[in-house]
Amino acid sequence: MAAKIETETLTGxxxxxxxxxxxxAHYKSNPAKEDHNKxxxxxxxRVENWREAAVEHMGELLGKYKSLRVFMDICVRCxxxxxxxxxxxxxxxxxxxxxxxxxxxxxxxxxYFTPAGKLLPxxxxxxxxxxxxxxxxWYSYFHQCSQCRRCSVYCPYGIDTAxxxxxxxxxxxxxxxxxxxxxxxxxxxxxxxxxLGIEPxxxxxxxxxxxxxxxxxxxxxVRYPMDEKGADxxxxxxxxxxxxxxxIEGFTGYGKVFHExxxxxxxxxxxxxxxxxxxxxxNYDTMKKVAQRIRDAALDLGxxxxxxxxxxxxxxxxxxxxxxxxxxxxxLDPKYPAPQHICEFTLDLxxxxxxxxxxxxxxxxxxxxxDSCNVxxxxxxxxxxxxxxxxxxxxxxxxxxxxxxxxxxxxxEFTYCCGGGxxxxxxxxxxxxxxxxxxxxxxxxxxxxxxxxNTMAMICAICKAQFTKVLPNYGIPMETVASxxxxxxxxxxxxxxxxx
Amino acid sequence: xxxxxxxxxxxxxxxxxxxxxxxxxxxxxQYLATQEGLDMTDAHWEVVDFLRExxxxxxxxxxxxxxxxxxxxxxxxxxxxxxYLYDLYPGGPAKQACKIAGLPKxxxxx
Ligand code: SF4
Ligand code: SF4
Numbered sequence: 001m002a003a004k005i006e007t008e009t010l011t012g013x014x015x016x017x018x019x020x021x022x023x024x025a026h027y028k029s030n031p032a033k034e035d036h037n038k039x040x041x042x043x044x045x046r047v048e049n050w051r052e053a054a055v056e057h058m059g060e061l062l063g064k065y066k067s068l069r070v071f072m073d074i075c076v077r078c079x080x081x082x083x084x085x086x087x088x089x090x091x092x093x094x095x096x097x098x099x100x101x102x103x104x105x106x107x108x109x110x111x112y113f114t115p116a117g118k119l120l121p122x123x124x125x126x127x128x129x130x131x132x133x134x135x136x137x138w139y140s141y142f143h144q145c146s147q148c149r150r151c152s153v154y155c156p157y158g159i160d161t162a163x164x165x166x167x168x169x170x171x172x173x174x175x176x177x178x179x180x181x182x183x184x185x186x187x188x189x190x191x192x193x194x195x196l197g198i199e200p201x202x203x204x205x206x207x208x209x210x211x212x213x214x215x216x217x218x219x220x221x222v223r224y225p226m227d228e229k230g231a232d233x234x235x236x237x238x239x240x241x242x243x244x245x246x247x248i249e250g251f252t253g254y255g256k257v258f259h260e261x262x263x264x265x266x267x268x269x270x271x272x273x274x275x276x277x278x279x280x281x282x283n284y285d286t287m288k289k290v291a292q293r294i295r296d297a298a299l300d301l302g303x304x305x306x307x308x309x310x311x312x313x314x315x316x317x318x319x320x321x322x323x324x325x326x327x328x329x330x331x332l333d334p335k336y337p338a339p340q341h342i343c344e345f346t347l348d349l350x351x352x353x354x355x356x357x358x359x360x361x362x363x364x365x366x367x368x369x370x371d372s373c374n375v376x377x378x379x380x381x382x383x384x385x386x387x388x389x390x391x392x393x394x395x396x397x398x399x400x401x402x403x404x405x406x407x408x409x410x411x412x413e414f415t416y417c418c419g420g421g422x423x424x425x426x427x428x429x430x431x432x433x434x435x436x437x438x439x440x441x442x443x444x445x446x447x448x449x450x451x452x453x454n455t456m457a458m459i460c461a462i463c464k465a466q467f468t469k470v471l472p473n474y475g476i477p478m479e480t481v482a483s484x485x486x487x488x489x490x491x492x493x494x495x496x497x498x499x500x
Numbered sequence: 501x502x503x504x505x506x507x508x509x510x511x512x513x514x515x516x517x518x519x520x521x522x523x524x525x526x527x528x529x530q531y532l533a534t535q536e537g538l539d540m541t542d543a544h545w546e547v548v549d550f551l552r553e554x555x556x557x558x559x560x561x562x563x564x565x566x567x568x569x570x571x572x573x574x575x576x577x578x579x580x581x582x583x584y585l586y587d588l589y590p591g592g593p594a595k596q597a598c599k600i601a602g603l604p605k606x607x608x609x610x
Binding site: 030180181184185188194195196197198199201202205206209213238239240242243244245248275311425427428461462464465469478 | 514515558559560561562563564565566569582586592594595606607608609610
């Protein structure tokens with residue numbers, strides 16, 4: 001068995017540590033196999049002329065994405081971002097300071113794309129050729145960035161390290177240096193329809209199980225349909241909702257909400273995945289292909305609306321990019337946003353007094369809410385500014401009596417990543433994941449000790465998987481982690497107000 | 501990666517999961533369990549058997565809740581929960597138990 005990962009004792013405070021150069025230089029994601037890469041249209045293995053090819057592709061990206069060139073040019077090294085990354089705080093490796101992470105690309109940029117870098121000695125400009133050693137650093141440290149964008153909130157120029165990481169991964173894929181976790185999964189979703197590789201008959205069996213289970217517990221006939229043509233709503237959930245705990249408890253909740261709303265809905269076996277790792281690898285075409293399945297399924301099933309489940313990064317893809325990727329959605333009912341988040345759906349119903357809720361069903365829980373990065377910093381929700389923060393909180397307060405906020409520097413737009421986002425939720429990076437959760441774990445610990453919080457709700461499949469796995473390393477039980485719609489599920493009184 | 505057992509070579513992936521699922525047998529399971537520091541009891545085998553049966557039909561490991569319910573039905577209600585499964589397989593019922601049962605590693609946000 002793997003050696004126990006050393007963890008710091010939680011104090012409830014987030015301290016900025018002294019640096020330990022090279023502390024995590026040895027962290028390395030498993031490389032993608034030849035067939036993983038090829039299936040996505042990348043070279044199977046590192047190409048012979050990888051240096052030239054990488055520099056050339058970097059040039060293309062700099063031309064295509066003006067923001068990337070601006071980010072390369074405008075950093076003034078003010079240091080404001082340096083201590084804002086959870087991976088730096090957890091690992092102490094100075095290359096995990098956002099400015100240093102960017103510098104890994106910036107020094108190559110200087111060498112090949114700036115007049116000074118081309119003419120003057122590297123010692124003056126801080127430029128560097130793209131050597132083997134630099135590529136090794138790229139592979140390691142651009143897979144130690146969860147693309148959470150927390151650093152960008154503190155940067156006076158809004159430099160977005162996530163975008164730099166995405167570009168770096170795109171360049172690496174382009175020359176045949178892929179990461180297994182993302183690329184294998186992207187192959188699965190494009191072949192089978194979901195990241196886990198759940199085939200239609202298995203998905204059907206899982207949905208029937210949920211249906212029977214709800215019947216057993218509540219006595220009510222709540223349906224969990226698949227591939228039903230003519231349903232009003234296509235529900236697209238992250239596939240972890242069909243596999244893991246507490247994800248499935250949230251999914252169970254979605255079904256109860258639809259049931260009470262009197263709205264017909266279905267999942268699609270063809271597009272049974274909301275997650276879209278195409279964003280993590282910064283590859284537009286792949287992101288588009290993954291999203292395209294959802295458009296095709298919606299058209300095929302003839303639905304009027306698309307509602308999506310609790311998945312953080314995919315909400316960013318859906319909210320911010322779908323329209324360009326797979327729009328227009330003129331075939332859907334224009335009365336509703338496309339896509340609509342399940343939280344928007346539920347809150348709307350609650351506000352219209354369409355759900356009968358028994359808050360006391362959650363009385364054993366004192367709840368806090370973890371804002372997921374891509375929802376907090378990459379999207380909106382509802383019809384008001386900051387809706388992505390208010391909508392989930394308003395739901396929780398409607399279904400629970402006891403709600404507590406964590407430290408204000410760790411929530412809303414300042415939220416800390418779970419430590420497993422951005423394509424890093426893989427076992428070989430467990431050390432990084434355990435260390436990366438440190439600031440969030442401390443903020444949680446503080447409200448656990450001070451206010452008796454025993455439940456942290458969230459709306460992201462990656463966050464749920466990551467927290468249930470790593471928090472026990474700090475003595476926080478996995479049962480602390482909850483799906484937001486699990487709390488809704490507990491409180492809904494079935495048969496209360498059907499059809500409102 | 502690979503390991504030898506009783507004169508046969510078994511190929512595994514980076515995480516130690518069998519590459520060729522048809523090569524699985526109880527000795528292999530026992531070997532993999534030892535590698536994980538687990539002592540296989542009847543209860544451990546129940547989980548392995550259920551996982552293999554389910555995989556045979558559905559080509560995927562069952563959802564954790566399906567597994568816990570099945571184990572509860574077999575071994576008694578008080579054992580039909582996640583905690584019991586984690587007591588048996590501290591590395592997680594989905595990942596560690598799948599490895600010993602010779603199933604591929606679940607991928608995705610799990
Ligand atoms: S985007 Fe997040 S993970 Fe990446 S450098 Fe910034 S704070 Fe760190
Ligand atoms: S905060 Fe912005 S300008 Fe300042 S060092 Fe970081 S990236 Fe550069």
